[in-house]
Amino acid sequence: MHLNLCGTTYAQTVETLMEQKRVAIIGAGVSGLAAIKACLEEGLEPTCFEQSEEIGGLWHYTDDGGQQHGASMYKSLISNVSREMSCFSDFPFNTDTPPYPPHSQFHHYLQQYCHRFDLRKFIRFKTQVVKVQQAEGFVEGEWNVHTVDTGTDGTEPCQHVFHAIMVCSGVYHRPHMSLFAGLKTFQGTVTHSRSYRTPDRFQGKTVLVIGAGNSAGDIAAEVGLTASKVYLSLRDGVWILPRLTHGARPLDLSVSRALLHAPDFVSRNYIKMLSRTHINQANYGLHRTKDPYTHGFMVVAKPDITEFTPAGARFADGSCIDADEVIFATGYDVSFPFLDSDILPSSLQDQELYKLVFPVRMKKHTLAVIGQIRNRGGASPVVELQARWAAQVFQGITQLPDQDMMLGYFRRDRQYRDARFGPNKLPVVDLRYTDDIARDIGVKPSFWRLVLWDPSLAFHTYFGPAFPVHYRLMGRHSWSGAAAYAKTALIKTYSATCTNRVQTRHNVNSLMTVLLVCLMVAVLSGIVMKS
Secondary structure, rough: OOEOOOOOOOHHHHHOOOOOOOOEOOOOOHHHHHHHHHHOOOOOOOEOOOOOOOOOOOHHOOOOOOOOOOOOOOOEOOOOOHHHOOOEEOOOOOOOOOOOOOOOHHHHHHHHHHOOOOOOHHEEEEEEEEEEOOOHHHOOEEEEEEEEEOOOOOOOOOOEEEEEEEOOOOOOOOEEEOOOOHHHHOOEEEHHHHHOOOOOOOOOOOEEEOOOOOHHHHHHHHHHHOEEEEEEEEEOOEOOOOEEHHHEEEEHHHOOOOHHOOOOOHHHHHHHHHHHOOOOHHHHOOOOOOHHEEEEEEEEOOOOOOEEOOOOOOOOOOEEEEEOEEEEEOOOOOOOOOOOOOOOOOHHOOEEEEOOOOOOEEEEEOOEOOOOOOEEOOOOHHHHHHHHHHHHHOOOOOOOOOOOHHHHHHHHHHOOOOOOHHOOOOOOOOHHHHHHHHHHOOOOOOHHHHHOOOHHHHHHHHHOOHHHHHHHHHOOOOOOEEEEEHHHHHHOOOOOOOOOOHHHHHHHHHHHHHHHHHHHHHHOOOOHOOO
């Protein structure tokens, strides 16, 4: 699956490479699996290097954290994205999966995906990529990839040559721990959320959790079951949104293409209203003054920490607490230790990636970064589209613009994201982004083509939830079952919990009511004409 250079001259290597395009994929998590499949679809030959013994990356749970690098998860973790919005476009979850899968079921889903498309044979487990360099001359964009066997101590690095690289190592590399004044003097225990598994060891203790993301909220709530007291330090407050909205409908099913044309203030105010209806945040010290788009959505809440003391911490409001344990749920720093900084800087502010995938200033675009994003929904549909796009570029099916056009797009895009979402460690993407990539590879659903082909399908696609399966309705590698699934995906969301046929009819009627209202708004606003 790869070309080993042991005993091979460079001229022989290049000659062999010209026979078939080989792609090195770094990491066998969600992004890596999508990349393997995308390469196979386009006739490329992938080799995936995975440093652990199992697929899944972050979703591979072990009691001890498994890998020595990157993130891991806690035992009680449940996905914050509904199953229909977090699946790959041509492989739905089993119907007995709950609307929000726990980590064990999500990992099982990835194993099923791997089996269904026979991906495992393209993965080299317990193999770590230690260095990626441009090959001699870089005439055709070839790369030297150096790997070591993680299962053997003292193994000499082995060198391979590939035509292209997909970096799928994820964004959870180095635990990020903010440098607070006095932290070194704190006499209690300081850990990062990466090492958290269960709340058992916090029995009877006073615990301070720092952070305002989903993990911080989950951990603070769970530790509160055993600890004597839990404090949650928030720099700016949070907007708390429920997983389920009216009628126990998953929140992310509210995202539709029709709503893309609504003014920003409409969606922003809707988020605020939904959050305030769910909970009076001011009553719990969670009041958020900033815009809901500039922060993630996520006990006694405390403001930002000004400094640590030997016994605890002092906060911005002047209050102090004593604490036995401090948990930093403050995210991760991106790192690409196997790449030189002149190829791909670890600092996001120094990266210039065209549509968050291709380094703009490379002479040959044979390197793609997959999954370095923070999505408003599931990651799987986004990284799958990125991988499909990259595979088509590597194979010469899709062409990139010239460098000046890509650089101009990059600058406008960064300005837009900073204005809409605020400066973030990771670029935030939404339906606009995935539709943009889908348009580049010819798989964005066309309203008018769907109307002529199947009006009911067009209706569901543009005025119902924007399911990932919509990217398999047309274009390259469409799925024959996509149309039928797109029409029933909303109902299937409840398949694990609803066995009552009357309830199913109620769901259909509710959906039709919502869709009719959306259609009336769309027609009156002239939205359909813009699609």
